[in-house]
Amino acid sequence: MPLSVDQLEKKIREGAKGIPLSFSVGRNGLEVHADRDYLVELCKFLCDDPELQFDYLRCLSAVDWFEEGQMEVVYHLYSMKQGHGLVVKVRIGREDPRLPSVSNIWATANWHEREAYDLFGIVFEGHPDLRRILLPQDWVGHPLRKDYSYDPVEFDEEYASKVRRGEIA
C-alpha cells in the first residue's frame, strides 16, 4: 500500500534510529537529507524494509553547488510493490568528493555512478568498476563542474583561418 508523506516520514524515523536525518517536502514528495557516512545503511533499510520496499532507483543525479562549495547527489526511489516514492539527498564537500556506492543495493546505480564520476569527479567508494563512461578514458577534467574551463583545446583558430584563406590545403 502506498504510504503518505507523513506515514513515510514516521516509518523512516522509526526504522532508521541512530542515523541523523532531516526531512523536507518538495515537488516530488518526501525528501530525506542524509549524511554521507550513513548513506549505505539508510539505503539498505529503505530497500529491505517490508513496508517501504524501495526496490527501484529511478534516477541518480549529481549537482555541483559551486557557490556553497558542495556537491549533492540526489536519489529518486520508487517502490514497485507498494507504489510510493522518495527522494534522498546527500551533500559532500567539493574538494575530493567521495561517497559510498549503492550499486550493490540497486544494480542500476552502477552506470549512474559511473556517469557522475565521469562528469563531476565524485568518487564512489566500493564501486566495482569506476571509470569513465561517456567520455574517452584519457579525458582530463570533469565537464559538468561549474569551474570546468572549456577553452577549446582541439580547435586551433589560427590554423582554421589559414585553411579558410587557402594557405593550407
Place this chain on the structure above:
Amino acid sequence: MGPQHPSTHGVLRVILTVDGEWVVSAEPEIGYLHRGFEKLAEMRAYEQTIFLSDRWDYLSSMSNNLAMSLAIEALLEIQVPERAQWIRMLVAELQRIASHLVFIAAYGLDMGAMTPFFYCFREREKVVWLFEMLCGARLTYHYVRIGGVAADLPEGFIEALEAIIPQLKSGFDEIDELLLYNPIFIERTRGIGIIDPQLAVNYGLSGPMIRASGIPYDVRRCHPYLFYDAVEWDVVVHDACDCWARVWVRSQEMRQSLRIVEQVVERLKGIPSGNVSAKIPRPIRPKKGDCYVAIESSRGELGVYIVSDGSQKPYRVKIRGPSFVNLSIAQRVLPGAKIADLVAILGSFDLVMGEVDR
C-alpha cells in the same frame, strides 16, 4: 563489435570475448554520441532547452519535448490549457506508434527479413505525414512547448487522422502476421535473452523491457500525467521475459496507443479550438527548487531532473534516458548467448544512442 556495424543501432561498441560461437563476456562502450546536452542546457534559457531536447531520442522527439516541458511547467507551477493537454497526449501516442514501427522494422531487418521493414515504414509514413501537417517537420518536431503546444491542430488534421486509423490497424495485423508469428522468427527470439523480473527491477529497466518480464510498471499508470487516467487503455505485460515477448509487447502497445488516440480524438472534437498555450511569465524564471518529472516514452521512463536557482538558465538538468539504463543490463544478459543471438538480444533493447549518450 562496432561502433560502425549495421546491427548495433547507432554508434555502440560492444567489446566481446568469444569462445567459438559463445559469448564469454560483453561490455558495451558508449559515449560516441555524447554531445553534452546537460552542460549545454545550463547555458541556455529555459525556452531554448526545449529544442535541445528534440535530439535526445531522435525517434521520439515529441516525447522528449513533452518530458522537458512537463519538468519546466512543474517548476513554474503553471496550468496548461485542457485542449493543449489532449493534443499532447495525441502526439505522444502517435509518436509511440511511429517509434515502435521503426523498432519492428529494424528488428526484422536484423533477423534477415527484409520485407517487414518496408511495410512498417509504409505505416510510419502516414503518421510522419500527419506530423508534417502539424508542425512542418518529420523528425525533430519542437512542437510541444512550455505552457502547451506550438500551434493548434490545422484544418483537416482530425479528418486525416481518422482516415488512417483503420489503415494502421490493418497494417499492424499484417506486420504481425508477417514477422511476429513467423516460425523462423519465433525460433530466433523465443527463449533468448531472458531477463529475470527481479534483475529487471534491480537494474532499473523500464518500458517494454520490464513489461515483457512480467512487471506492470508503466509511468502513465504509476505516475499519471496529462489525462492518461481519464482514458481507457491497458498496460501490456507479458511473462516470457525473452526477446519475442519484448517485440510482442511493443506490437500490442501500438494497438493500445491507437485505442488512446481514438478516445482523444473524440474528446478533442468536444473542445472548441482556441487557446493551446498557457500564459507564461516571460522571461521564464522559476523559483529556486528542483523537480523530477518522468514520462513513458517509447523506450521506457524518460525522466528530467531540473534544479533551478531562480535565474533564467537552469542550474542543472539531468536527463534519465531509458536506453542508458536499459543498456546497463547488457553485461549481464549477453554472456552465455551465441553470437547470432547477440544481434537478437541487443536489437530487442530498442536502443537509441542519442538517449544513451546525450
Place this chain on the structure above:
Amino acid sequence: MHELSLSSLCQRFLSWTKLPTEVLVGVIVAVFIFLFMTFVVLALVYLFRKFVGFVQVRLGPRYVGPRGLLQTVCDALKLLAKEDIIPENADKGVFISAPLIVFLPAYLVYIVIPFGQPPHFQPKDLNLGILYVLAITSITVIGIVSAGWASGSKWATIGGMRSAAQLISYEVPMSLAVIVPVLVAGSLSMKEIAQAQGDRFWHWNFFNINYFGLTFPAFIIYMICALAETNQIPFDLPEAESELVAGYNVEYSGMRFAFFFLAEFSNLFVVCAIATTLFLGGWHAPLPSLPSEGVWSVLWFMLKTWTLTFVALWIRATYPRVRIDQLMEFAWKRLFPLALADVAVVSFISATL
C-alpha cells in the same frame, strides 16, 4: 555465297590455326555457356530486384535503361571499375584464387544440364551426370572457406567457417534426395532421368503416381537443401548482412566481389535447373498433346526453372534468417532422417514393382 558460308569460314579458320574441330567446338561452347550464364545472372538479378521491390511496396530499379533493364549491366560495370583492394593481413595467393574457386563450379555445372531436348541443347551428357553435379558443387565449399580465411578478418573467418558447416551439412540430405530420381530412372545420367519422367506431369518425380506420390518429400528436401547450398535466405547466415557485414566476402571489392555475386546467382539458377531436370520432367511438356521438341523443349525447361527460381526469390523476400545451430539441427535431425526414409521407401517400391 557459298564461299562465305559459316562452315567454309570455319574450315578456313581451322586449317589456318591447324587445330582439330573438337577444340574449336569446345571453345565456342565454353564461350557460349559463359555468355549464357552472364545473361542469366543479369536477368535474374534484375528480376530479383524488381520482384522484391514489388513485394516491399516499392518499384525497384527504374531509371537505368527502359524500366531499369540495364541496371545490372551498369552495376557490373561499376564493380569492374572499382579499386582492387587487398587487405594487409590477407594471404595474397589464396585471396586472389578464392573467387575463382567459387566461380568455376557454378560455371562447370552448365555442361550437363539439358536445357532442352538433347543432344541439341545439352552441351555434354555424361553418364555420371548427377554425380558430376554433386561433386563439382562441393568444390564451392573450398572456395568460400578460403575466401573467409584469406581475408585476414575475424568476421570473414567466422563467416567462412559457418558457411562450410552449413554447406557440408546440407549436402547429405541433398544427395539422398537426389538418389530418389536416380532410383526412379535407374541411371545417373541427367538425360535419362528426365526422359524416364516422360511427358505426363503425373509421372514427374515431384509427385509420381507410380510411386504413390512418395517422391514428393524428396523434391521438398532437395529444394530446401538447394536454398541452403546457395546461401539463400533463410539460410544466408554466412553472408548475413546485419550480423557479419557480408561475412566471408566482406573484404572483397570490385571484380573479385563480382565473381562471388555472379557465382551466387548463377548457382541459384543452376540448382533450380537441376531440380527441374530431376523432379519436374526436364524439357518435357506436361501433357503428351503439347509439343516437346526443339524450341518448345527449351521453353518448357525455362518456364519450369524460372518458376522455381521465382519461388526461391519469394521465400528470400519473406523470411528471416535461421540461426546457425538451428540450421544444423534442421539438417541433421529433420531433413536427413526424412531423406533416408524416403530413399528407403522409394527403393522398396521400385524393387517390388
